[in-house]
Each structure stands twice: as structure tokens, then as C-alpha cells.
Amino acid sequence: xxxxxxxxxxxxxxxxxxxxxxxxxxxxxxxxxxxxxxxxxxxxxxxxxxxxxxxxxxxxxxxxxxxxxxxxxxxxxxxxxxxxxxxxxxxxxxxxxxxxxxxxxxxxxxxxxxxxxxxxxxxxxxxxxxxxxxxxxxxxxxxxxxxxxxxxxxxxxxxxxxxxxxxxxxxxxxxxxxxxxxxxxxx
Numbered sequence: 001x002x003x004x005x006x007x008x009x010x011x012x013x014x015x016x017x018x019x020x021x022x023x024x025x026x027x028x029x030x031x032x033x034x035x036x037x038x039x040x041x042x043x044x045x046x047x048x049x050x051x052x053x054x055x056x057x058x059x060x061x062x063x064x065x066x067x068x069x070x071x072x073x074x075x076x077x078x079x080x081x082x083x084x085x086x087x088x089x090x091x092x093x094x095x096x097x098x099x100x101x102x103x104x105x106x107x108x109x110x111x112x113x114x115x116x117x118x119x120x121x122x123x124x125x126x127x128x129x130x131x132x133x134x135x136x137x138x139x140x141x142x143x144x145x146x147x148x149x150x151x152x153x154x155x156x157x158x159x160x161x162x163x164x165x166x167x168x169x170x171x172x173x174x175x176x177x178x179x180x181x182x183x184x185x186x187x
Contacts, residue, residue, distance in 0.1 A: 011035055012043070012066070013122045013169050017099055018159035018180045019092040020128065020149060028092040029075040029082065029182045030099055033165050038066045044106045045074060048115050048140075050096025050125075050133030055113040057091055059084065060106035070165070073183040082183070094149070096133035098125040098140055115139045122169040126160060144172040151177060161186040 012034030021027040030045060040061035047057040059074060064083060066072045075082030076089060092099070098115070100123040102108070108119075115136060123140035124147060125133060132146040147160050159180040164187060167174040178186065 011166070012038060012040075012101065013162065013167060014099055014101055014124050015071070015165055016159050016161045016181065016186055017092065017124060017126070018149075018182070019097065019126065020094045025090045025092075026076045026078040028090070029073060029079060029159075029180075030092065031182055032066065032072040032074075032101065033070050033162070034066055036066060036068050036070045038070070040064045040066070040072065042103060042105065043121070044102045044104055044109060046100045046102060046109045046113075047092060048098040048100065048136055049093070050098065050127070050130075050136050053115045053133070053135040053139070054111075055109045055115075056093075056111055057086075058106040058109035058111075058113075059086070062105075067183075069185075071183050075182060079182065094128045096125075096127045096130045096136065096146070098123055098133070098136045100124075100140055124160065124172065124175070141170050141172060144170060147172055147175055149177070163187065 015033035016031040043061040045059045073082040074084040101121045104119040125136045126147040128150040
């Protein structure tokens with residue numbers, strides 16, 4: 001019997017995301033959750049555009065780890081205390097988009113890379129009242145729905161949050177709309 005420590009990290013999931021805030025989008029974020037202190041070396045968070053099903057951002061997470069509570073926050077410029085600060089605004093766009101976590105290096109995902117499910121750990125396909133991006137849904141979360149941040153008409157004031165924290169990768173049914181809790185429990 002051979003044990004490869006990487007299987008433990010299959011428990012790391014996309015726990016919460018907020019692509020739309022009031023005013024300038026400098027407070028968008030993606031929160032990961034998993035075993036406390038888990039090493040994120042070798043993992044990459046990729047953002048896909050639903051209009052062409054290609055990557056438009058890839059963030060290498062090597063050298064980082066989940067905090068003592070199991071959280072890791074990737075945030076826009078207004079999140080100076082995020083674990084990973086993205087200096088650009090509007091890096092997590094509204095519309096037909098996807099956030100995907102891979103067990104792969106960022107060099108595998110230069111901008112314009114077609115969507116793939118190879119080495120995929122978890123993914124969320126979302127929109128703001130747009131029809132589903134079937135190419136993203138079919139590749140990243142087959143059999144699941146595209147989540148709608150605007151379902152209650154409050155996209156600027158709510159996030160897509162997994163309840164309870166953690167859960168099953170790709171299980172979009174575990175998400176709800178609620179006030180954002182970046183870096184903290186969704187409960």
C-alpha cells in the first residue's frame with residue numbers, strides 16, 4: 001500500500017467567492033478551505049471567462065498554506081490583509097465565469113488556455129443572471145448548475161458561500177447567498 005500525501009489535499013475546496021462588490025471591484029475575493037495548515041505548494045487557482053472558455057488569470061499558490069483555521073483568502077487590492085493580494089481590480093469578473101482549483105503549476109495556464117478538467121480539485125461556475133455557460137459547466141462541474149450571484153438582486157452585497165465550510169468538491173448545491181465572510185467561517 002502506497003500513500004501519497006497529496007490525497008489529503010483533495011479536501012481543499014473553494015469555500016466562498018464574491019466577484020461583485022459595490023463601486024470599483026477592488027474587494028472581490030476567493031476563499032479556500034481545508035485542513036488547518038495544509039501546504040498549497042503546487043496548486044493554482046484559475047479564472048475562466050465564459051464568453052470564450054479560456055483562462056484569463058492563474059495564481060500560483062506555492063509557498064502558501066491554509067491558516068490555523070483552515071482558510072486561505074485571495075483578495076483584490078482592498079484586502080491588504082488577504083493571504084494573497086491580487087493588485088489589479090476586476091480580476092474576478094461578473095458574468096459567465098468560473099473559478100477552478102488545480103493540482104498543477106500556474107505555467108500550465110497562460111492566459112488564453114482552453115478550459116480543462118485535468119488535475120482539477122474543485123470548481124465553481126457562476127454568473128449574474130446570464131444563461132449558463134455550458135462549455136464551462138460541462139467541463140468543470142458536469143451535472144451541476146451555474147450559480148447565480150444575482151439571484152436575490154443583491155449581487156454587490158452578498159457572496160456565494162459553501163455551507164457548512166468545506167464539503168464535497170464540485171457540489172454546487174452546498175452554496176448559498178449570504179453576506180460575505182472573507183477569511184472566516186460562513187456560519
